[in-house]
Structures are given as C-alpha cells and as structure tokens.
Amino acid sequence: MVKPIDLDELKLRISAVLRRANISQNQKIEIGNLLLKSEEISASINGVPIPLTVREFNILFKMLSFAGRAFSRAELLDDFWDTESNASLRAVDVYITKLREKFKSTNAFEIKTIHGLGYKTVIRS
C-alpha cells in the first residue's frame, strides 16, 4: 500500500486477506435450535440430525460463520469446488436451494438471495 495509508483501504485489504485464508475459529455453531459441528461435519435441529454432504456442510458453515456477509457465487465456487471441476455458477444456486429445502423447518436463520450476485445468511433471533 502507498503511504499515507487510507484506513478504509487497509480495512478492506485485511478483510480480503482473512477471507481468503478462510479464518473461522469456531468448532461449532449454535443458533437457536440449530447446531453445527465442524469436526463431525454434522448438523442437527433440536437434536435431530440433518443429513448433509461435505460440500453442503462447508458452504453452510462458512456462511453462518460470517452471517450477514454477502458471498458471491464465484467466491463459493472457488472455495468449495475443485479447480478441475467444470461446475458453473448454477451449481452454487442448486446447492443453496438444497440447503434451503433441508433447513426449512428451522427459523434460526434464512438464506437471502442478492439477485444476480450471491447469497447471505441472516440470523433470526
């Protein structure tokens, strides 16, 4: 960065670096009746386990770790799909739909669509 440092720019760059490094300290996420455990790659509502594929879990876990933050489809694609796979942005849409379907019984959170750009999770207390 060029001096004098623009603090806003510094903040944006730091968050971009952190984002890329996938910093997420949580081993588990507990919101209302929802419980996610990253070691077991498991999710449950009121103790009832919800079957999730690894990719589904990872996407949900990441989005809930940064709840309120918008993720572009391209970013999710980069993070959770192999570079070799020819998956398009539609694949992300498909997974989000699957997640919404699987978690419709809980009102701990909802996944909001930001039209044309991506998705974000919103925690409902």
Place this chain on the structure above:
Amino acid sequence: MKTRHGTRKKNKSSYFSLRNYILTLLLFSIIGGIPGILYASNAQNWQDVLISGYTGWYLLYWVIFSAIFSAFAAFRRYRDFDKPIKQLSQAANQVANGDFSVYLPAIHDAEHYDYLDILFEDFNLMVSELGSTETLKSNFISNVSHEFKAPLAVIQGYANSLNDDSLSVKERQKYLRAIVEATNNLASLVTNILRLNKLENQNMPTKLSYFDLSRQLADCALQLEPNWEKKEIDFQADLLDHCPILADEDMLAIVWNNLLNNAIKFTPEKGKVSLIQKKQDQGVLISVVDSGIGMESSVIDHVFEQFYQGETSHSNSGNGLGLAMAKKIISLSNGTISVQSKVNLGTTFSVWLPTDQKNDPD
C-alpha cells in the same frame, strides 16, 4: 540561458554579412566576368589579360554590381524572412519569461499564406496551450489547498478544545471521533491526488494480470451491500458467468467502487440501482444504472473533471477526484467511459473494455 521565468540573453544578429558579400563578389566576378574579358580584350594569353586596363574596370564593375545585388538580396530576405523571424524570436523570449498573452498576427492575407504564416499560427496555438496548462495548474493548486483547509480546520479546532480538562468523557470521545474522521478524509484526499498524478504521467497501467471481471464486479457490488441495504435500495445485478480480462485489477476495482458508490449515494431511499455486464464489440460493456437525482446537461459536460462536484449538498463526502481518476484508468486500459443522465430520473454510466478474444471460452 537560464531556466523558465528567468531572464534570457537575447541573441544579436546583424543584417550585413561580410562573408556573404565576398563570396557573392567572387562568384559573380569569376563566372560572369571571364567571358567578357576574354572577348573584349583580344588578349592572346592571361598575362596580357592582367596587364590590360580592363582588369581594373572589370573589378570595379563587379564590386559595385555585387554590392547592389547583395543589398537587394538582403533587403528581400529582411522583408520576407528576417523581420518575421526576429518577431518570432522576441515572442518566444516573452513566453519563456512567463507572458502567455503573446500573439503573432499573420504576415500575409488569408489567400496568400506561406510557411511563415503557418509557423506563426502553430506558435500561437502552442502559446495558448501553455497558458491553459498554467491556468489548470494554479486552479488545481488552489482547489487542493481549499480541500485541505476544511479537515485541517476541524482537526485544529477539536484538538485545541481537547485541552480543556472539564470536558466530559462523551464530549472527549465526540471530539476525538471528529478528528479521526477528518484525518481519514485527508489521508484519502492525499492518496487520491497522488494516484491521479501518477496516472496522469503514465501511458500504461502498472500491473497487468488475467482475472475474472465478472467475479470482480460481483465482489465490489457485494462489498457495498450494507450501503444499499441501509437505504432499502433495490440492487439488481446482471453479470456474465465468466469474463476473463487482461487488465490492472486494482485500478479497475477503484473504478467500479467509485461508480457503484456514486450510484448508491445519489439514489434516494427505496430507489433502484442496476449493474449490467454484457458482451459488446470484441469487449464487454458494463453499465451502472441508478434511479437517482440525475444531473443537468451542464453538469454532465464537466463531470469527469478533477475536483468537479455538481450537487453541492453531496460535496462533503468524496472529493471530486473519483470520476477524473476513473476516466484516466479506463482510458489507460484502452476502454471508454460515458454518462447519460436526466434530472430526477437517474443516471447511467457506461464503461466499455476490450477483452482478449483468444481466451474467451464461448
């Protein structure tokens, strides 16, 4: 010869050149005179030529003739060439000393322009360009000082007030916040000025790399999501899935952030902002459309100028350099940027960038 605005020694030149005269004399007398003498003197050999009286008259004749000829030639040259060139030289001296009001009128009338008149025309053009550069420079300097004064005044005022021990914690915090914000403004201003200056002197963008433009647009837009959410603005994006491009990633990010920020800033609550990306003419067209307050046509003409801020109520946030920088960045990337706007209906900024066709997967 000193540097600009110092006095320069004028070079003196004279109208008469002894060397030229003697050369002229020799040329005429040798080439012109020989046939004459040979014929007139009936001499058998060259010694006789020299002895005969003709040589004396002959020399005298040619001395006078050469003098008249040289004088005539010099006069012609003076009138057609020396005088105007001396004028030019004098004018150039004046400009070097800082006078940009110099103007050289044409010598001949419009039907009979010669190369000197064209030279004068070009000279006048050069002087006016130099003059306008000077004006731009002083305008820029006064604009910059003006922009600096406001945040500096805030810092000074609040910093002084903090000396007061009787302030409450809340008041102290408030003052400190104001100081921090003002310093942020200053830092941002300086960064932008330096960037803009660096761009003005560049012909090529610094770090070219291949990256996905669609991804960049999505990321920039999403970063501003809190801003449009706060104003309940309906943000629509219509982007290509992938758009590989060879460009300076950081510089383009500055452009998108600027355009998107402006669109959100100038659109009222519950308004609409759209980001559209589509292929066009061996490249890609990116449009930022808002339903905001729009601009008068008089403002549109100046909107890409440095420090220009049309709507005074919004001029406190931002510093009028964003669009000037955007324009420079886009032109360095071999693209184009344009704007259309109608007051109270909205504004559309359109950016076109060339894409590398070879890498286009479609």
